[in-house]
Amino acid sequence: MTTGHFKEGIAGGRLSPEAYADNFSDLHPPLDHHEALVESDRCYFCYDAPCMQACPTSIDIPMFIRQIATGNPLGSAKTIFDQNILGGMCARVCPTETLCEEACVRETAEGKPVQIGRLQRYATDVAMDEGKQFYKRAKSTGKKVAVVGAGPAGLAAAHRLARHGHEVKILEARPKAGGLNEYGIAAYKSVDDFAQAEVDYVTAIGGIAIENDKALGRDFQLSELTKQYDAVFLGMGLSGVNALRADGEDADGVANAVDFIAELRQTSDLAGLPVGRRVVVIGGGMTAVDAAVQSKLLGAEEVTICYRRGQEHMNASGFEQDLAAANGVTIRHWLQPKKVVSDGGKVVAVELEYTAIKGDKLGGTGETLRLAADQVFKAIGQSFQPAALNGSGQAMALENGRIQVDAEGRTSLAKVWAGGDCVVDSREDLTVSAVAAGRDAAESIHRALTSNGGA
Template identity: 70%
Template sequence: MDRLGSGIQADRLSPEQYAVNFSDLHPRLDKHEALVAADRCYFCYDAPCMTACPTAIDIPLFIRQISTGNPLGAAKTIFDQNILGGMCARVCPTETLCEQACVRNTAEDRPVEIGKLQRYSTDIAMETNRQFYQRAASTGRRVAVVGAGPAGLACAHRLSMHGHSVIVFDAREKVGGLNEYGIATYKATENFAQREVDYVTAIGGIEIRNGQVLGRDFTLADLTAEFDAVFLGIGLAGVNGLGIEGEELNGVEDAVQFIAALRQAKDKSEVPVGRRVVVLGGGMTAIDAAIQAKLLGAEEVTICYRRGKESMNASGYEQDLAASNGVIIRHWLAPKRILGKDGAVAGIELGYTKAENGKLVGTGETGIIAADQVMKAIGQTFATSGLGSLRIEAGRVFTDAEGRTSVEGIWAGGDCVGRGEDLTVTAVAQGRDAAESINRQLAAGAQPAAAVA
């Protein structure tokens, strides 16, 4: 237990090392690399990769367009289904979605690099500011979108395409939600999240109002009275607590907040990190926090997960990425208490666990890991305040397949609903589909809210 109480410090590395550590994880393919990668595609008629994509992008088509020297055409094919295709190309777990389904993904071969090809084409379109969509003639209808994350932005863009005016309300100072605050810095470099927001909102007809919190600055009743429809894309605002002794010590923090602070830091050297860091959890947040702690200069980073490797929500690729960055992953360990010294973290006691008759139980054995920083990444919670009479099931907003909630005129999508995985690409699909549902209802002749008033 040496170095207990050594503290959390900033500026552990040289400026050059920070620049290297937080550079682009997968730099964009050049033209030759893209053509070679595209040439590996079989252009399957019943492409399983397309079925595996939550936004149903016509993957064989856009890859064929790249192979024939038409990256802008490929970008339009992608944006037709996923207007946030640039970010999804960077953060989608393609290894468990489209690339896992690729027919070339065999023991003897590797899948087509679909994610990299998607980035290649969408980056070209965004860098040249090639816009593919124009607003339809104004319908005179106004829609409120609460939450400017992937679901909200996708919904707003599709509604604007149909000629509706959209007001987006967001609690934070910057637009983007998870894409701006929750993505590992090395996955989306050079302020990409904000550049994508600018690209998406360039269609016009979308007004952003920052610093607006549902339940504090406005209510659902206010929105339904003023607007013709409402879409909720409010994400998950809460973080699960450990409920153990020592959780209040200095050096214990939420991994989500750590990632957000790092994302917003203009100078990575100003972000403090411990020498010995323990991250609790088994999902993508745990992996992202652990890797970035190591990149900030932590000497030892350990992920502790209460179940086995096969139960971790983080993909095998992400687990391997963590290991390649020097992160230690230990399984079958559950936190018992956090040890302190002079009010700060000094270590953590964990209990060994096992699966018994399908249930997780403790073995009675415990161990201690020295640490001066403990990060909690054991899941986020949904804050239901301000939702009035909306039906909540399993801690999320209940919706049907079109995103309609239990209250007439209100739709929802993204992490706040109980459908699909908590992924950026899933949120985009739900926002897009809800917008189409809203448009159908408005086109059916529902009276504008102003006329009703």
């Protein structure tokens, strides 16, 4: 981590251009050919491999690693894409340390798993760099499907539907496709505009049209889509941000971590991004870590994550927590925000209360702590905004504020499926889980459209 002269308050341009470039370089540089062969040779190619069972998209991991080991990276890429067409991004952003690599027999035996994520990136990068397409569209079915949201779930659904010969129209509320992959992850996890390269790769199959700046509930209604299309897939993300529920949280200098991350991902001038001298991030997930680490990399002097429970309860993986610590971020546990202290409307400190578990409930102890801060990021979770579903005619069944679906992704409305963060029991922030939901819903839609009676 390179540091420089710190200006007072929220400002940009604290570091040299070289420091910004170094700080936001690729977190996990790609393996070269020799490194990939050496790493693939570490795999035991287990029968009924636990790593495969731990993958939400059920990629045949031993098979794709064996294909790398035998000098067939394109065959390896196809094995990956057969189950996960966004395997390139998942290789970069998946918390493999809590999924496939945690389940790896090498991890159990030696504490050093096979680097499955980096091997997956190696294979998919070879295929994408060569522009190798493994799938051709089936003969046109004459059926049209609308996909709402061009995030991981929507893109995976669209690709699988296009493979089956359906015409797909994706309606995306933001200016660019990609969803979480484009707007919601740390810049150092996906460099060189990879999210857009992957969108181009996915849509190259044909039969997929994307319209940007088209929001459900504003530019079109669900009832319109069900009339115009044979089926609809809802793959919207989480647009709401949970409040701190602390006094003074409207002060200047308090912002949503997801907005900060999105702005950073879209900027072409890191020096122009303002960041505080003393930053406090409230939350315990990957979004909190992404916001905290990137604040430090932009030139913040002190960055502190405050989480209301203990280290073992944090949604951020051990790797993410270690990454934060390695970049000089302090993580403090058992603290919840009580008040944002401001001076002249601008945040100057955060007052927090120590917490403890009493019985089976978390509560405040009454003891407080004040941390100086000129910038505060809220990273305590996002929520689905169901208001956009209004105007659909019959009300859609919701549960816990999200769309209720069956095992195939069907909603309570005829012709409408859903998947990703907008549905009940989704695993938030995991690209791989959204891909699996979109893929599986697309197969259900295809079965419905090609069986007697349609959807």
